[in-house]
Amino acid sequence: MKTITVGEREIREVVSMKEAIDAVRQGFVDLAAGEFEMPTRTALRDGQFLVMSAHHRPTASAMFKTLSVNFERKPAIAGTVIWSETGHLDHLVADAGSVTALRTGAVVGVATDLLAPPEAGRLTLIGAGGQAPDQVRAVHAVRPLCQLTVVDADLGRARDLVERLAPELAGVELLTATDAVPAVRQADIVCCATNATTPLFPESALPEQVHVNAIGAYRPTMRELPDELLAGSTVIVDELDAILEESGEIIHALESGAITRDALTELGTALSAPSPDHGKRTVFKSVGVAVQDWAVARLLADRFLA
Structure with missing residues (x-):
């Protein structure tokens, strides 16, 4: 039995964003x-420690993730x-x-591909932290x-991110x-990747047709996002039980009565629906679920444990 340890450099070298998007899409x-x-x-200390797991029955494989979060x-x-x-023993x-x-x-890439108009090409990204670069790459x-x-409230941080992504x-x-x-x-597309506790913009600021991804708020x-945006949009969520327990929006x-549970559609269901008609404003809300980690970990296992 052996344990293979894979760091950031190896992960980036062997898994492209396109591969991650395809794997996460199939996972959902x-x-x-x-x-x-x-x-x-499991969330401890109000989300500062998280434990996630997923078992894929057909392959008898499992992923376990433990992490700490400190902004x-x-x-x-x-x-x-x-x-x-x-x-396998390894x-x-x-x-x-x-x-x-x-x-x-990757999950933002899946949702954007499903929900954003084919001609969408103008992205506004709110938040220039650790999740930001892959939001841009995926879209x-x-x-x-x-x-x-x-x-970003810190203009220097926004400029640094743009410089990193420019190549x-x-x-x-x-x-x-x-x-x-x-x-x-x-x-055309808005990505929210912040640790905000109040909405980042009013619903009235958005154009009539827009797709919004919100991945920052996980507690x-x-x-x-404001209630008015959710009330007037098609809302897709990653997984209903997780959303109802963790999503502040x-x-x-x-x-507040702005929406009902019937207004929420899980991503996997939306992906399986034939020719969905999503309307002019769409929102994808994700708190992050273990199937996403399983999908990327499987790609790593295919390369390093083969």
Whole structure:
């Protein structure tokens, strides 16, 4: 028996964003088909410590992730992802921060590919932290960008992110801002990746047709989107049980009466629906679920445990 340890460099070298998007998409289709055993994650100290697991019945494989979250440090996310199969003695242990960023980007790529208009090319990204680069990479992979605006209260941090991404975004107009409201007015796609506790912009600031991804708020006390946006949009969520327990936006909108549970559709169900008609405004809300980590870990296992 041996344990293979995989760090950030190896993860980035062997798993492309396109591969991660394809793997996560299939993972959600399998989740909707009942092929996973996936408990709601354990959150300790109000989400500063998280434990997640997923078991894929057809392959008798499982993923276990433990991590700590602290927005005052860099990187904010630290921990391990463990991959195991009943048919093999070898295990894989991967850096949880890298896997989390990659799989969070990938699910946004899946949702954007499903929900954003085919011609969408202007992205406004709110938040320039650790999850931000893969948000851009994922959207760009499914909707080639013509314009990117990065919004952050720290303009220097926004500029640093744009400079880092510039080599990957040849021909894309790159802008930075500190105010989200004017930045979202002309966007085709908006990605929210912050630790905000109040909405980042009013619903009225958005164009009539727009797709919004919100991945930053993962606790009931956190909130990036206003009730009015959720009430007037088609809302897709990663997994209903997790959303109802952890998503501040959804919990607030339900309690205020802005939406009902019937308004929420799981991503796996939406992916399996023939020719969905999603309307002019769409929202994808994710708190992050273990099937995403399983999908990326499986790609790593295929390469390092083969």
